[in-house]
Structure formats: structure tokens, C-alpha cells
Amino acid sequence: MDVTTSGTPLAPGEPDDRDLDEGGLDLTPRSDELTPRRSRTSRRWGALVVLALLGVALVFIVIQARGASVYFKNADEAVAQRKELGTKRFRLQGTVVSKPVSGSEAMDFRVAYNGVAVRIRHTGAEPPLFKPGIPIVAEGHWNAAGTVFDSDRILVKHTESYTKAHPTRLTPNTVPVKKTS
Numbered sequence: 001m002d003v004t005t006s007g008t009p010l011a012p013g014e015p016d017d018r019d020l021d022e023g024g025l026d027l028t029p030r031s032d033e034l035t036p037r038r039s040r041t042s043r044r045w046g047a048l049v050v051l052a053l054l055g056v057a058l059v060f061i062v063i064q065a066r067g068a069s070v071y072f073k074n075a076d077e078a079v080a081q082r083k084e085l086g087t088k089r090f091r092l093q094g095t096v097v098s099k100p101v102s103g104s105e106a107m108d109f110r111v112a113y114n115g116v117a118v119r120i121r122h123t124g125a126e127p128p129l130f131k132p133g134i135p136i137v138a139e140g141h142w143n144a145a146g147t148v149f150d151s152d153r154i155l156v157k158h159t160e161s162y163t164k165a166h167p168t169r170l171t172p173n174t175v176p177v178k179k180t181s
Contacts, residue, residue: 093111
């Protein structure tokens with residue numbers, strides 16, 4: 001930037017914009033009269049609207065989370081708490097002890113845990129690894145009479161011993177890769 005002055009004097013109150021012709025920066029202060037000022041009440045209302053929206057979002061999340069929790073009970077606990085559970089949805093865990101009998105609308109079988117057996121009527125899809133002797137978790141509720149557990153989802157529990165016992169049933173993409181040093 002050239003700091004030398006030209007021979008033309010500036011009039012009083014006239015900005016010195018000689019350096020703008022050369023691509024410089026205008027650093028002239030702006031007057032406050034040109035920018036509209038917000039009142040304090042409009043700022044306060046804006047903050048209250050944001051807080052109200054955050055409150056609504058928090059209430060929505062709490063309501064959704066409360067409905068998403070599904071309790072987990074072992075078969076013996078579910079039988080002992082049958083009246084308290086009523087027809088509320090929960091997960092029941094046990095080992096399949098009877099051969100599943102498929103009907104036209106549902107599949108019936110029994111699971112047991114700590115010597116207590118529960119009859120399950122399942123209306124969802126049957127998992128591929130489902131068979132007698134394996135631990136499962138059935139999601140559903142007691143029927144109105146409290147005699148049968150109505151399930152619409154089954155989760156099958158299996159260990160890594162499945163990979164060792166049945167290596168030909170796994171595709172190359174599902175076989176875990178072991179790192180060697």
C-alpha cells in the first residue's frame with residue numbers, strides 16, 4: 001500500500017478512499033443509525049421459543065424410550081410373576097425342551113429354565129438355527145388367561161462352537177478371520 005499522499009487535499013468529512021482504487025480495504029466506521037436494532041423482548045421471545053422446542057423434543061424422546069424398553073425374564077421368573085406381568089410385552093428366556101409343532105397359524109413348543117417349563121405359541125418367522133436343546137429368547141406376552149406365552153419374535157442364542165462343529169454351513173464372507181502375528 002502506498003502511504004504517500006497525493007497533492008489533492010481532502011474536503012472535511014470526506015472519506016479517504018484513495019487506496020480503494022488500488023484494491024484496498026474500506027475501513028470506514030459505520031454509523032449505528034443504519035442498522036436496525038432488535039428490542040430486548042424480541043430476543044427474549046426467540047430464546048423462549050428455542051427452549052420450548054427443546055422441551056418438546058425431550059418429552060418426545062422420553063416417551064419413545066419408555067415404550068421401547070422390553071423386559072427380560074427367565075422362564076421361571078415369568079411364571080412366578082405371571083399376574084404382575086399381565087399382558088405386558090417382555091422377553092422370555094429358556095431352552096427349547098420339546099419338538100416344535102407347526103400349525104396353520106402358529107408353532108407351539110415348550111421352553112424351560114431352572115426346571116420350570118412354559119408353553120410358547122409363536123406366530124412369527126422361525127429362525128434357521130431353531131431346534132430342541134438350544135437356548136432362545138422369545139419376545140411377546142402372556143395370553144389373557146396367563147397360560148400360554150404368545151410370541152412374535154424369537155432370538156436364537158448360539159456360541160462359537162457352531163463354527164467349529166459345522167464349518168461347511170458357513171459362507172466365506174461369514175467366517176471370522178483370525179489375525180496371525
